Amino acid sequence: MKVILQNDVRDLGKVGDIVNVATGYARNYLFPQNLAAPATDKRVKQVEHFQRVAEAKKAKVLAAKEEMIQKMNGITLTFTKAAGDEDKLFGSVTTGEIAAALNDQGYVVDKRDLEVEDQIKVLGQHKAVYKIGEGLSAEIKINVEKEA
Secondary structure, three states, X not given: OEEEEOOOEOOOEOOOOEEEOOHHHHHHHHOOOOOEEEOOHHHHHHHHHHHHHHHHHHHHXXXXXXXXXXXXXXXXXXXXXXXXXXXXXXXXXXXXHHHHHHHHOOOOOOHHHEEEXXXXXXXXXXXXXXXXXXXXXXXXXXXEEEOO
């Protein structure tokens, strides 16, 4: 019997999958638990429509993320910090400060998505990577200057 899963079912499939199961399993377990519904032509078309809509949304979001990454690549942020001898900072430049600077420029960035190779505790050029997910990332240049 063909059924459409309405919830994720372990060892069977995910929501929206059309699977073949034994009639007794469907009637005695899946249907009473509202885990699945019979796969009628109307429901199959509905599921296919929802899957197409979901794929279109996903493609649109991915395109927006790629566009944002293109704009962010090569951005240089400059921070002015107090420093002592040997160009060591009193403190450091944190991912929170980098995220705030990017937000000021109009990008919506969460500090947890930013990665810095080492803590930025010295003056000079540094790099941060913004990982947006789905294998997309942007490299941001960080310039730390001494406070006058």
